[in-house]
């Protein structure tokens with residue numbers, strides 16, 4: 001058996017306690033063999049974790065990873081205007097190669113900041129699949145479909161593509177890639193298309209992922225036209241089941257929160273994007289209290305503007321308190337849980353906890369930094385003080401993706417060079 005040992009660190013356990021322990025990993029199976037003191041010194045490879053906190057790899061449960069190319073491309077506008085005036089015209093000019101370049105840059109950024117798993121909605125998905133396969137990360141990928149403004153044939157083609165892509169790539173990259181059917185949102189995709197997408201996805205046991213209740217501009221028309229809240233509409237469409245997950249859930253009322261809790265549908269909270277686009281404050285504590293599965297996501301780098309999930313944890317804690325008008329709301333342990341086990345549960349992928357027999361998806365945080373000193377409470381530090389750049393090693397599925405801050409599976413400087421070239425050429429075309 002080929003083994004990897006992570007030695008000498010402090011390990012964050014699923015109950016948020018911290019234990020001095022080594023971790024021994026079966027690299028062939030990609031799973032954790034043991035967690036404890038003085039494990040096998042003869043392991044095939046050892047990662048030093050002296051002075052480090054060893055935690056589950058972070059799970060970014062909602063992203064558009066190739067949007068790294070559009071980082072800083074258009075800022076300081078609300079969602080609808082930002083998409084229509086800037087983002088959609090730029091995206092219309094992206095080539096498959098551009099998406100590949102943007103995705104690789106984003107994957108490097110994720111690996112460097114301790115993210116081992118993510119969920120992604122974009123287009124040119126085969127390029128993203130290839131990049132994820134090469135990167136060693138775990139992901140749930142899908143093609144985002146929009147039908148408004150399209151004739152019927154084009155609209156059905158876009159929905160078909162989402163279904164086909166989900167079927168074709170589910171289980172690829174040795175099972176690290178799973179998929180979802182991804183109609184963009186309840187307002188940008190028409191009713192008959194949503195119904196069909198959900199039925200086709202569920203017929204193959206594939207989840208549906210979409211944006212919902214992100215802005216009041218999006219909720220208003222649904223309520224006016226249908227005299228029902230968006231999530232009641234989603235339930236009627238068959239896309240509010242236990243396997244489905246939605247992004248944002250900012251403007252949800254108490255009845256919708258109950259619907260989510262009863263249905264077991266995951267909600268991915270994206271606090272930075274919600275603040276930047278001034279979309280609103282999600283009632284995260286209320287959702288947690290109701291028993292909703294809540295995960296955490298960055299959304300795309302054009303509305304964030306990075307893919308650092310440690311930033312996101314801090315934002316979630318801060319915004320959650322403001323939204324609840326309660327400093328005890330969305331506490332440190334809650335956000336760490338949201339970014340790990342909560343996200344993994346929402347997108348239904350393994351990971352989010354360090355347990356014997358579980359997947360070896362791990363981030364090792366270097367605690368030897370002024371902003372992490374003194375170590376009064378390491379869970380507090382993860383939520384409030386740690387930065388993605390504090391990550392020293394990243395392991396996914398038992399493979400070392402970054403060792404001593406060097407990314408091993410992708411070429412970091414080449415990814416940056418290619419992104420610079422791609423955006424220069426895009427700016428000439430748009």
Ligand SMILES: N[C@@H](CCSC[C@H]1O[C@@H](n2cnc3c(=O)[nH]cnc32)[C@H](O)[C@@H]1O)C(=O)O
Nearest residue numbers: 064087121122123144145146184211299300
């Ligand atoms: N096939 C679609 C693309 C859908 S992919 C997912 C889309 O979500 C967009 N997006 C990024 N962030 C957000 C957000 O916060 N809310 C809604 N859409 C977003 C992103 O720019 C991308 O166009 C088309 O015809 O353009």
Ligand SMILES: [Zn+2]
Nearest residue numbers: 211247299300
């Ligand atoms: Zn999004």
